[in-house]
Each structure stands twice: as structure tokens, then as C-alpha cells.
Amino acid sequence: MSRDLKDRYAPPAWAFAFHGHRCPFMPLGYRMGVMALQHLALERDLDHTLHVICELGEGHPQTCLMDGIQAATGATFGKALIEKTYWGKLAATFWYPGKTAVRYALRPSFLDAFGAQEFFAWRKRGSEPSAIPADVTDAAIAWTLAQPDDAVFAIRESPDFSYQPPKGSFQRAACSVCGEYVFERYVRIRDGKPVCIPCAEQMG
Ligand SMILES: [Zn+2]
Ligand SMILES: [Zn+2]
Numbered sequence: 001m002s003r004d005l006k007d008r009y010a011p012p013a014w015a016f017a018f019h020g021h022r023c024p025f026m027p028l029g030y031r032m033g034v035m036a037l038q039h040l041a042l043e044r045d046l047d048h049t050l051h052v053i054c055e056l057g058e059g060h061p062q063t064c065l066m067d068g069i070q071a072a073t074g075a076t077f078g079k080a081l082i083e084k085t086y087w088g089k090l091a092a093t094f095w096y097p098g099k100t101a102v103r104y105a106l107r108p109s110f111l112d113a114f115g116a117q118e119f120f121a122w123r124k125r126g127s128e129p130s131a132i133p134a135d136v137t138d139a140a141i142a143w144t145l146a147q148p149d150d151a152v153f154a155i156r157e158s159p160d161f162s163y164q165p166p167k168g169s170f171q172r173a174a175c176s177v178c179g180e181y182v183f184e185r186y187v188r189i190r191d192g193k194p195v196c197i198p199c200a201e202q203m204g
Helices: 003-009 013-019 025-040 065-073 108-114 118-124 134-146 197-203
Strands: 051-054 082-084 091-095 101-106 153-158 172-174 181-183 188-190 193-195
Touching: 003 025, 013 025, 013 065, 025 065, 025 091, 025 101, 025 134, 025 153, 051 065, 065 082, 065 091, 101 108, 108 134, 118 134, 188 197, 193 197
Parallel strands: 051 082
Antiparallel strands: 051 091, 091 101, 101 153, 172 181, 188 193
């Protein structure tokens, strides 16, 4: 394996600890995130600026990609910097104000070759990643790290891509029905009083 690729793209141990198991897709997402930061000339996001729009969905494999993207970029679910389109595609667009957005997609030819790794035979037989022998998993991870960037990713700048971050606000109101606090943009008004969304839906 190329030392250089391995050093640049291998996720740190804490990223595996956060993810919960060793698998090849979290590292691929990590690599995608590292490459996107380099492309956009950004550091990992400490606060709330970068935004990542993932084209993945649910009920399909390989969504582990998104934990790697979060670990690499700091665009985390908790900071509301990452979202899904539910298109069921292995791609993500990275947006930063004042820069041209860039989309990374896993190439079909890469995914076909990747699918021949023994790791996937275990997955298709129903084994969860944590139950797959470490040498099988590590071989799959090492194989992905050894593939050149161009073989793994189709990269496209998206000058027309636009994203409008929601306007931030610290304002909140107590729901007049359940008494719980609701942040401003989610407050609904019923009979002239603030209510939360679940209570508004109960009122019909
Ligand atoms: Zn995983
Ligand atoms: Zn309520």
C-alpha cells in the first residue's frame, strides 16, 4: 500500500471508537471529507459554517460513510451541518459560503471492485461488521486506502449549487399547552397563543 495515501486518509482511532465498529465505509467517508476540505482549502469546522448534503437514504448499506464525513470535516449532526436527501446514492456535496460547492461520488467501477472483497460476502451472509474477523475487515479497509483518488471518486464542482443556512435565533417561547420551551422558528400560534408542533397537531 502507498504509505502516503494511508497516512493521509486513515481515520484516527477515535473515529472508529465513535463509529462503533471497524468497516471500510466509515474510512471512505473520512477520506471523502479530508479530500473535500483540501479541495475547498478549509480546516475542520470548529463551529457552524460548512454544510454537507449527503445523497444517502436509509434501509440500504454503506450509510456508515456519513460517520466518516462527520469525523473528518466537523460537519456533524449535532451542529446541524449535515443532512440527507434520501436519494439512496453514495455521494455528498460540500458547501461553504464564498466558495464553489464540490460534489464527491463513489465511482460505480470502484464499488463493483470493492464488492468483490471478502468483507461483503460476510455482510451478505448476514454478519454484522463487529462479528466479521478482523483480518477480513482490515483487508477491505487497506484495499480501499490503497486505491488512487481518481479511481475511487468522481469529483465535480457545482457552481450553481446554492444553500441558504437558516437564520439563527436564541428566542424561545413556552408552549401554552404542554409548557415546554420551543425555539422561535418552530413555534406555532393557535388561538393567539404559542404552541409547539406536536401540541398544534393534536389541536388539529
Ligand atoms: Zn460502519
Ligand atoms: Zn406543546
